[in-house]
Amino acid sequence: MADARNLALLFADVSGSTSLYETLGDRAALDAVESVVALLRRSVEANRGHVVKTIGDEVMACFPDADAAMQAASDMQTHVAALAPFGTTRLGIRVGFHHGAVIEENGDYFGDAVNTAARMAGLAKSGQIITTAATVAALSPLLAQSTRELAALSVKGKQAEIAVCEVLWESGDEVTMVSSRGALRAVETVLRLRHGSCEIVVDSAHPTVQMGRDASHPIVIADRMASRLHGRIERRGERFHYVDVSTNGTYLAIDGDEETVLRRDQAMLRGRGRLAFGHSTTDPDAEVVAFEIETRTGKESP
Numbered sequence: 472m473a474d475a476r477n478l479a480l481l482f483a484d485v486s487g488s489t490s491l492y493e494t495l496g497d498r499a500a501l502d503a504v505e506s507v508v509a510l511l512r513r514s515v516e517a518n519r520g521h522v523v524k525t526i527g528d529e530v531m532a533c534f535p536d537a538d539a540a541m542q543a544a545s546d547m548q549t550h551v552a553a554l555a556p557f558g559t560t561r562l563g564i565r566v567g568f569h570h571g572a573v574i575e576e577n578g579d580y581f582g583d584a585v586n587t588a589a590r591m592a593g594l595a596k597s598g599q600i601i602t603t604a605a606t607v608a609a610l611s612p613l614l615a616q617s618t619r620e621l622a623a624l625s626v627k628g629k630q631a632e633i634a635v636c637e638v639l640w641e642s643g644d645e646v647t648m649v650s651s652r653g654a655l656r657a658v659e660t661v662l663r664l665r666h667g668s669c670e671i672v673v674d675s676a677h678p679t680v681q682m683g684r685d686a687s688h689p690i691v692i693a694d695r696m697a698s699r700l701h702g703r704i705e706r707r708g709e710r711f712h713y714v715d716v717s718t719n720g721t722y723l724a725i726d727g728d729e730e731t732v733l734r735r736d737q738a739m740l741r742g743r744g745r746l747a748f749g750h751s752t753t754d755p756d757a758e759v760v761a762f763e764i765e766t767r768t769g770k771e772s773p
Contacts, residue, residue, distance in 0.1 A: 474574075475572040475573060475574050475582060476572065476573065476575075477570065477571060477572055477573075478533055478534065478535065478536075478570070478571075478573050478580070478584070479533070479534040479535070479536060479537045479539065479540035479568055479569070479570040479588075479606070480531070480532070480533055480534075480540075480568060480569060480570075480571075480573060480580060480584055480585050480588035481515075481520070481530075481531070481532045481533075481534065481540045481543065481544060481566065481567070481568035481588060482529065482530070482531055482532075482566070482567050482568070482588055482589050482591070482592035483511050483529070483530045483532075483544070483547055483564050483565065483566045483567075483592065484528055484529040484530070484564065484565055484592060485504055485507050485508070485528035485529075485562055485563075485564055486562070486563045486564060486565055486596075486597035486727050486728060487560055487561065487562045487563055487597065487726070487727035487728070488500065488503075488504050488528050488562065490560050491503055491504070491557055491558070491560045491562065494558050494559060494560060495557060495558050495560075499557075499558075500557075503557040503562065504527075504528045504562075507528075507551060507554070507562055507564070508525055508528065508530060510547070510550050510551060510554075511530045511532075511547050511551075511564070512525075512530065513550075514543045514544075514546040514547040514550065515530070515532040515534075515543050517543070517546065518534065518539045518540075518542045518543035518546060519534060519535055519539045520532045520533060520534040520535075520539055520540065520543055521533060523578070523579060523580060524579070533573075533580060534568075536570070536609070537568075537570040537602075537606050537607075537609040537610045537614075538610055538611050538614055540568040540570070540606075541568070541600075541602070541610060541614055541617075541638055542614075544566045544568055544600045544638060544640065545600065545638065545640035547564060547566060548564065548566065548598065548600060548640045549640065551563060551564050552598070552742065556726075560726075560727070561726040561727050561742065561743070562727055563597035563598050563726075563727035563728065563742070564597065564598075565592055565593075565595035565596060565597055565599060566592060566595055566599070566600045566601070567588055567589070567590070567591025567592030567593065567594065567595050567600070567601045567602065568588050568591060568592075568600075568602050568606065569584050569587040569588035569591055569602060569603050569605075569606050570584070570605070570606040570609045571583065571584030571587065571605070571606075572584055573585055587603065587633070590633075591603065591635070594635065596725075596728055597725065597727045597728040597741075598725070598727075598728075598741040598742060599637060599741075600637065600638035600640055601621075601635060601636070601637055601638075602618070602635075602636050602637075602638060603633055603634065603635060603636065604620060604633075604634035604635070604636055605634075606636075607620075607636050617638060617639045617640070618636045618637065618638050618639065619636060619637055619639060620634060620635075620636050621635045621636060621637055622634075622635060623635070641660070641709065641710075659674060659675060659709075659766070660709040660764060660765070660766055661673060661674040661764070661765055661766075662674075662704065662706070662711045662740065662762055662763070662764055662765075663762065663763050663764075663765055664680065664690065664704070664760055664761070664762050665760070665761045665762075666682075666690050666692075666758075666759075666760045666761075669689075669690060671689055671690065673704055673706050673711060674706070675706070678705065678706035679703060679704065679705050679706070680703060680704045681700060681702075681703045682701055682702060682703065682704075682748075682760065683697055683698050683699050683700040683701035683702070683717070683748075684697050684698065684699050684701070685699045685700060688700070690760060692748050692758055692760075693758060694748055694749060694750070694757070694758040696719050696748060696749025696750060697717065697719070697748040697749055697758070698716070698717040698718050698719070700716055700717075701715070701716070701717040701721065701748050702714055702715045702716055702717060702721050702733075702746075702748075703716070704740070704762075710739055711739070711740045711762075711764065712737050712738065712739050712740065713733065713737060713738055713740055713746065714737040715733040715734060715735060715736055715737065716735065717734075717735075717748070717749070719748070719749035720732050720733060720734040720749065721733045721734075721746055721747070721748055722746070722747040722748075722749075722750065722751050722752050722757075723738055723740075723744065723745075723746055723752075724744050724745045724746075724747075724752040724753075725740070725741055725742060725743075725744035726742055726743050726744050727742070728744075730751060730752060730753070740762055740764065741764070742763070742764060743761070743762060743763040743764065744761075744762060745759050745760065745761050745762070746759065746760045746762065747759050747760075
């Protein structure tokens with residue numbers, strides 16, 4: 472049997488493909504998924520890795536070190552996030568990776584590190600990259616700064632809990648200066664909210680928006696299932712979090728992901744999606760707030 476060696480294993484799978492088959496049909500949906508898998512393959516190869524195998528809409532890849540795996544994972548998310556919707560469906564990906572000892576046999580990889588990497592992908596939501604604290608310790612200091620610890624979680628197949636971390640693959644600076652034809656422009660990530668004819672932008676100047684039945688809120692929800700103060704959106708750095716403080720809960724549907732219910736809980740908003748108050752977002756009677764994260768470019772400066 473071959474000797475074990477330390478490598479980074481990564482798993483990525485496409486989310487949202489089930490609804491794609493329902494709306495586009497088998498052939499068009501398969502073409503769309505294959506185009507995303509091709510993007511994932513290019514990200515692997517561009518970051519010193521190689522694809523071990525693909526199974527349907529899942530990719531398994533191997534890298535010489537943790538840095539290469541993290542860079543590939545971030546590259547994957549960046550490219551997939553930039554894709555236009557396929558019909559009415561926006562596809563996303565879930566990514567997990569882990570660095571540890573593996574055994575290679577006949578072009579495939581085996582061992583606890585492989586299983587752990589697969590578990591990390593299983594924990595990730597659409598638009599997320601999940602890894603272990605042990606892998607973060609193997610990253611270069613600069614890349615390790617772009618991670619945050621989530622929690623110690625029980626993972627299937629492991630007796631002890633594993634410290635799990637998230638890779639912050641989007642820009643971490645609140646305002647980034649980019650060059651354009653010799654001038655500097657400020658680029659800021661903002662969240663655009665739409666509720667009926669009302670449109671509100673959450674940005675560094677207006678970092679919090681409350682919503683509920685009380686008429687004093689910027690977004691007033693008329694539905695009797697809503698609380699007087701139902702919830703709020705908070706801008707934290709370049710990220711946006713919805714915080715539920717209601718009695719009946721908030722239904723959150725992020726494009727490409729399954730709907731979740733928040734009750735006295737909070738969640739980070741990603742991409743675009745919808746919030747509903749005391750009802751599912753699919754309920755025809757639900758009052759919905761749509762959201763979308765955008766990049767806003769300011770005025771040029773010399």
